[in-house]
Amino acid sequence: MKLLTTYMDSFLNSEIVEKLKIRKEEVFEKLTQADMNGWLEPDISFLPELFKVRDDVLSHSQCLVVIGIGGSYLGSQAFYSIFTPHFTASKFPIIYAGTTLSSNYMSELLEYLKDVDFSVNVISKSGSTMEVSLIYSAIKKVLESKYDKEELKRHIIITTDASCGPLREEALREGYYSFSIPSNIGGRYSLLTPAHLFPLSFCLDIQQMIDGYLLGLQLKEEAFSYAVRRVSMFYQGKVVENFVSYESNWSYYLEWLKQLFGETEGKDGKGILPISMIHTRDLHSLGQFVQEGNKIMFETFFKVNQGKPCLIHGRELQQINLTVEDAVISAHVSGRVPALVIELDQVTPKSLGELSSFYFLVASYSGYLFDINPFNQPGVEVYKAEVKKRLGWFYEK
Numbered sequence: 015m016k017l018l019t020t021y022m023d024s025f026l027n028s029e030i031v032e033k034l035k036i037r038k039e040e041v042f043e044k045l046t047q048a049d050m051n052g053w054l055e056p057d058i059s060f061l062p063e064l065f066k067v068r069d070d071v072l073s074h075s076q077c078l079v080v081i082g083i084g085g086s087y088l089g090s091q092a093f094y095s096i097f098t099p100h101f102t103a104s105k106f107p108i109i110y111a112g113t114t115l116s117s118n119y120m121s122e123l124l125e126y127l128k129d130v131d132f133s134v135n136v137i138s139k140s141g142s143t144m145e146v147s148l149i150y151s152a153i154k155k156v157l158e159s160k161y162d163k164e165e166l167k168r169h170i171i172i173t174t175d176a177s178c179g180p181l182r183e184e185a186l187r188e189g190y191y192s193f194s195i196p197s198n199i200g201g202r203y204s205l206l207t208p209a210h211l212f213p214l215s216f217c218l219d220i221q222q223m224i225d226g227y228l229l230g231l232q233l234k235e236e237a238f239s240y241a242v243r244r245v246s247m248f249y250q251g252k253v254v255e256n257f258v259s260y261e262s263n264w265s266y267y268l269e270w271l272k273q274l275f276g277e278t279e280g281k282d283g284k285g286i287l288p289i290s291m292i293h294t295r296d297l298h299s300l301g302q303f304v305q306e307g308n309k310i311m312f313e314t315f316f317k318v319n320q321g322k323p324c325l326i327h328g329r330e331l332q333q334i335n336l337t338v339e340d341a342v343i344s345a346h347v348s349g350r351v352p353a354l355v356i357e358l359d360q361v362t363p364k365s366l367g368e369l370s371s372f373y374f375l376v377a378s379y380s381g382y383l384f385d386i387n388p389f390n391q392p393g394v395e396v397y398k399a400e401v402k403k404r405l406g407w408f409y410e411k
């Protein structure tokens with residue numbers, strides 16, 4: 015991975031940068047002392063059990079339904095979308111549910127599942143998230159109509175807090191397979207916990223992903239330097255970061271980044287608004303705004319050097335894609351939109367694992383530079399309280 019080619023430095027205010035830079039040791043120390051930093055030293059001793067359960071599921075199911083929302087599922091869907099083929103049907107599809115209350119989606123899903131042997135992995139650290147509980151109860155009913163109590167134990171996998179919450183109680187009571195999300199790792203930082211590794215063990219080499227993740231954690235200096243640049247941009251009025259990929263199957267990865275930064279930084283009236291674009295598609299929509307609109311934005315471009323061979327007019331399409339990317343960066347920088355570039359030679363579970371833990375560092379360092387707690391999300395409670403008032407029957411049952 016080649017980090018941070020910058021087309022930003024001439025835009026930076028050196029006084030602001032210096033004020034942020036001298037906080038390096040303080041920021042590093044804050045993360046070392048944080049009570050939610052379990053993701054820095056992930057414990058993966060659950061892997062043998064994880065593979066055992068995966069093999070059992072593969073022996074009797076045709077697909078896995080993952081039910082989770084926010085940080086509990088997005089990393090998994092991001093990697094799944096990138097590492098499953100575009101057109102050939104996946105040998106073992108993963109279906110993601112629990113992220114909307116769309117009755118159109120759910121009625122089709124429930125209908126589809128009637129004729130399929132499947133298993134469910136319900137993921138919720140608290141075990142009480144409304145969307146997840148609601149959808150899980152509907153899908154569990156389908157399972158109960160197909161399998162007896164003993165069989166059910168092999169079709170339901172609960173991933174939740176190690177010792178408390180309604181899902182932990184259910185797993186203990188019913189004897190379902192279960193995994194734990196450590197108490198010192200929050201949802202959006204849970205990539206190297208069973209919340210993500212269990213579903214991903216069906217579609218990619220998770221050991222490679224783990225190796226990459228551990229490499230990314232070593233990039234402390236580079237992550238701090240990125241954090242300083244982006245926070246400095248914020249204080250200079252560039253309050254939006256646009257994450258840009260030239261790979262169409264990265265859209266969930268960009269959603270994952272948006273969730274990571276949105277929940278980490280958006281507090282106390284501060285934070286950079288993360289948005290995303292897939293090029294060249296979005297050059298023909300928001301591209302106009304980026305080039306000539308309100309100058310509130312800076313961009314982070316992902317560049318992938320190697321793609322599958324595809325000759326058009328005797329030229330490799332990947333080279334054409336990269337040439338266009340360079341041209342767009344120049345055009346946007348000339349329109350006073352500063353840019354950073356992160357290059358990957360290839361997209362593999364290892365390189366994406368490395369990129370992801372690097373981003374955990376960037377997000378938490380940025381949070382400390384904004385003087386907010388990077389590991390909570392108190393604002394999310396506000397909508398939950400409003401929902402509770404209106405859906406009292408659900409919470410009282």
Ligand code: PA5
Binds near residue numbers: 141
């Ligand atoms: O990143 C986070 O911490 C949140 O997005 C949570 O993952 C999300 O709210 C779901 O919470 P839970 O896992 O308790 O269902």
